[in-house]
Amino acid sequence: MSRRRGCRTTxxxxxxxxxxxxxxxxxxxxxxxxxxxxDITYVPTWQGFVYLAVVLDAFSRRIAGWAMAEHMRTELVTDALAMALHQRYPEAGVIHHSDKGSRYTSIAFGRRCEQAGVRPSTGRTGTCFDNAIIESFFASLECELIDRRTFRTRSEAERALDYAAA
Incomplete structure (x- = not known):
């Protein structure tokens, strides 16, 4: 269980x-x-939050793509999807499963999925078990990295997350 104060990302x-x-x-x-x-999570810093969007492969449980930003606009999740597409070159029909957050249900995200041959999928609202793999990954990330450090700057948090994702 996370000990962080809540920040609503969905x-x-x-x-x-x-x-x-x-x-x-x-x-x-x-x-x-x-x-x-x-999914998206957040990392608190003294300068404010850094938001992290991750795409995880269900087969290998490895990160396929990720993106970080000081905002939670749609381009955060489209950038993570773009990285996954660039690194993995999946065949058309890969399922991209997320929550029903506005970024994942946006027209821009839907268009990007359509262009890439990605099939969007969403779980039920407010049910973490419908996206359990990514929730488990974020719980480990929080426990092993985020909760153990205090980040003074956003760039310090971004460097630590970049290292952890590599």
Missing amino acids: IADGRAAAASDLVKRQFIAAEPNRVWTA
Whole structure:
């Protein structure tokens, strides 16, 4: 369990049409680049938060792509998706599973998925078990890195996260 004070990163857009749940808590993939899970977390610094978006491969449990920024706008998650696409070159039809946050249900994210042949998928609102793999990864990251350090600057946090992701 995290000891951090809460920062809400999932903000649903009630007007947006979310993708259906293609995963249904079955986080099993027969090979790499079939099912990716994704989410956003935050890292507190003395200068304010750094937000981290991660795309994780369900087969290998390895990071396929990630992005960091001082904001939680849609480009944070599209940048993480772009890195995953650039590093993995998946076949069309890879499932990208996330929560129903406004970044993942945005028109821009949907268009990027369509252009890349990615099938978006979302779990139910407020149910962490629908994206358990990425939640588990973030719990480990918080316990092993974020909760053990105090970051003075955003760039200091970004360097530590960059090292951890490598």
